Amino acid sequence: MPFYFCMDDRKKRILQAVTDDYIDTAEPVGSRTIAKRYNLGVSPATIRSEMADLEESGYLEQPHVSAGRIPSHKGYRFYVDFIMQTKNISERDRLRIRRRLEEKKRELDLITEETAKILAQLSNYAAFVLSPVSKAAIIKRLELVQLDSGLILVILVVNPGFVRTHLVMTERRLEPEQLAYINVYLNSRLQDVPLSKIGMSLLREIATEFKEYNNLIETTLETITRLFEDRKEQTIFTDGQINILKHPEFKEAESAKRVFDLIAESDAVSNLLIDTMSTGALRVVIGKESSHPDMDVCSVVGAPYEVGGVPVGAIGVLGPTRMHYAEVVAIVELVAGHLGEILTKMLIM
Amino acid sequence: MPFYFCMDDRKKRILQAVTDDYIDTAEPVGSRTIAKRYNLGVSPATIRSEMADLEESGYLEQPHVSAGRIPSHKGYRFYVDFIMQTKNISERDRLRIRRRLEEKKRELDLITEETAKILAQLSNYAAFVLSPVSKAAIIKRLELVQLDSGLILVILVVNPGFVRTHLVMTERRLEPEQLAYINVYLNSRLQDVPLSKIGMSLLREIATEFKEYNNLIETTLETITRLFEDRKEQTIFTDGQINILKHPEFKEAESAKRVFDLIAESDAVSNLLIDTMSTGALRVVIGKESSHPDMDVCSVVGAPYEVGGVPVGAIGVLGPTRMHYAEVVAIVELVAGHLGEILTKMLIM
DNA sequence: ACTTAGCACTCAATGTATTTGAGTGCTAAC
DNA sequence: GTTAGCACTCAAATACATTGAGTGCTAAGT
Structure with missing residues (x-):
């Protein structure tokens, strides 16, 4: 850009006219069109010379010599940063x-x-x-429900706002009391804990507590971690x-x-x-x-x-x-x- | 179609050649191409006259007079019904x-x-x-879980294979015992019931049973019906x-x-x-x-x-x-x- | 010093004519 | 019944001319 270049008000208005028109029509915009459609009070010739300046400074481009101008990336950038006024929504x-x-x-x-x-x-x-992604999100509830022998539904409720379910197959049927116990324990350890605080160490600690139900717990906890990984990648x-x-x-x-x-x-x-x-x-x-x-x-x-x-x-x-x-x-x-x-x-x- | 038209073996093979080639290349297929690529043992001229027959009978079409032939809808139909042999999958x-x-x-x-x-x-x-759509599907489990005062999660497990959750807002907090009672009752009425058997009458019957928890039950049952409507429209x-x-x-x-x-x-x-x-x-x-x-x-x-x-x-x-x-x-x-x-x-x- | 009318110039797009070639149908000979 | 040969057709490609929107430059006007 030549050092004497100055984006005066008229240049701005011409750049705006070109950009507005091109955005609407998808056709390169010529000096005559601008003179006619946007009354800047100057002749096409003047607009031409201004456009030549704008092109030299990189705000406009010409697809070929006998076509109108279109905004360059730099032109759009200037338009977005300094010219356009965001539309009002009804x-x-x-x-x-x-x-x-x-x-x-x-x-x-x-x-x-x-x-x-x-x-x-x-x-x-x-x-x-x-x-x-909400690091503030907490586990609201973790619930295991026996559906069938060998089939358990893990329900994980996270606040704010999402519920995930996952089916886990187990080797043997669990007695209702066992399941209730597990539920109570898991919730006592996990309820209201922010997701960000749940790491491998906590989960492993829980896993060791329940060696006897090894398979179920492992899978449940694995489900939880997998769920978090899903959520980590938003x-x-x-x-x-x-x-x-x-x-x-x-x-x-x-x-x-x-x-x-x-x-x-x-x-x-x-x-x-x-x-x-x-x-x-x-x-x-x-x-x-x-x-x-x-x-x-x-x-x-x-x-x-x-x-x-x-x-x-x-x-x-x-x-x-x-x-x-x-x-x-x-x-x-x-x-x-x-x-x-x-x-x-x-x-x- | 002329009454003497007969789809003999050679005609079939030519129709097949045209169709196969056109499916691959997306270009109209000419007699020379067929003679070269598919060795039917006859000259282009013969193929031409056969193709003329096939066109007259409506199996082939010509985009214009100096182009090759492409299959008509009728041609594809014959190809699909009587000619092609389905590919073997490895x-x-x-x-x-x-x-x-x-x-x-x-x-x-x-x-x-x-x-x-x-x-x-x-x-x-x-x-x-x-x-x-499985009319044999049954409700496996219906579970209400209190998340927060005024916020209850309805979990509906249907077999085979889907779980739906829905949040319901209630006016007041329910005591755990109340909720447990509702859960037990709902499951006693609904568990293992095929979806096809669940109608308005059954649901209304349940609703009257629980006048006291009016709001919650109404919404829950409404959730269930809405869910079925979703499922009705596959x-x-x-x-x-x-x-x-x-x-x-x-x-x-x-x-x-x-x-x-x-x-x-x-x-x-x-x-x-x-x-x-x-x-x-x-x-x-x-x-x-x-x-x-x-x-x-x-x-x-x-x-x-x-x-x-x-x-x-x-x-x-x-x-x-x-x-x-x-x-x-x-x-x-x-x-x-x-x-x-x-x-x-x-x-x- | 800026603006603008005028004009020569450029070049994509459009239009027109010509050529090319793939493909046909017909006919006569095999 | 098959096929070589040939005249014919027409879309597509090529070439060429025309058009016109748009430019840059210059010189005259304000």
Whole structure:
């Protein structure tokens, strides 16, 4: 960039016009179009010379010499950081979102699924929700129920909000009193213990206590640990991937498939959201800014959601670089806020 | 069709050659190609005249006059019914399938999910699994667990193989004895009762018994009924939809999207599989044979799976009309067989 | 010093004509 | 009944011309 370059107000407005128009139409934008559609009060020629400056400084690009301009990554970045104003979302939409989430309250997986669905529907892009990791979560109850001789159901209730069941096969039938005893003991040791405090040492200690029921206990405890490992790697929910096909940059099935494969195979999005979570603030990752090279045609808008003021997860929207940032940012922010509030309510209850 | 038309052996072999080749290459097949690749011992000219006959009788089509032939729907139908021989699947693959299903044993939803995944991977098309409806299923256990004051977890174990949990909010805390009493009573009334026998009358009878705990019991029973309604409408699991994009007939994202929307919005596939289930036999639905008009570019191979000799569900594969029928039929048949066996084992246990 | 009208220039996209070649149907000879 | 030969067809590929949106530059206007 030449040292005398200065992003004055008119340049900003032209960059905004180009970006807005390109986001809407997916066609390179020319000087005449801008002069006509956005009344900046100057002639196309002036706009041309300004655009030449913007191009020289790397904010705009020209697909070829006789085409209009499109924003570069740097242009989008500037647009997102300094120009756009996030769209206002109607009170009606806010309420609708809130209500849909409230309905699913009390079941963590349902809430995350619903959140992904809402995000996808509102944004028209692919949506992702990184499930909450809560170190504050405690084991609420551990219950073994005999179903059949040789078949025991392990029920693990964790607060906030999730229940996991797992079937365990045992060698022999247990008497009800034995089972009741085990239940009482396990709960006395594990109830209200935060997940973060449960380590191998505690589990092994319990295991030795019950040498006689070796098999059952081993498997039960193994189930618990496996469950935590599942939860350690935060699960990612997704919805609306098919929205990808709506956008002209992916009208060749080939290019769409590359995005789908990327989403499916790699942890690119997942990692990005984990990162967003620890950053603790809404983030827009534009094209090749992402660590994953194949994602350079895509952008992601991600935001953490908080429970009691602490970020515990993140949500995100993935679309083409030519994305409706102003709108998507507003949506993501709003949904993240609602999700956090609902989860917070769940936790303190 | 002219009355003197006779599908002699040579015609069959030519129809087979055209179909096989077209399925592999997705390109119209000419007489020269057939003469070269499949040694029928006759010249292209002869093949040409035979193909002309086949076209006249409606088994082949010509996209335009100077192109090769492709099978018509009628051609595919004849190929599927009378020509192709289903591919043999290697012992190694059989074992792999079996092992993958065995691993998920004991959790119905996991099995159906895994089945869909296997089908999609093996076939390279979109896979569907209609979950089993089992009128023989019985309530194994109904358990209410107090989590918090005002918060009760309803655990419903149904055999074969599924566990459902649901949180219920109550107005006041229940004493452990009260809860234990309710548990015992509910189980005495409901345990080992087949789902098909549970109707409104039974539930209402129970509800009156517990007027004092009105709220809790009402909600619990409501949960049970809702659960059954969920199960009445058999759920459909799907996997590998993205495989659609692999095939050249859908290389325009537009056409792929139409298929995705069809799959997502309508119950076309679901209905087709329900139908297959009641028919009780493997079925190949080619293009416009389907009831749904938009599905004319797709074919579905569906097969029921049986528990103890009774069809309880169905699986299916959806792909373009130009589908590897010989292979897919073998896969679907095999997977349906394994799935049935595994589920049968689960049931009698 | 900035703005703008005017103009020459570029090049993707579009249109038109031509060529190519895979494939056919028909016919006559085998 | 089979096949070689040939005229014919037409989609696809190639080549070429045209169009037009858009640019950069320059010189005149404010």
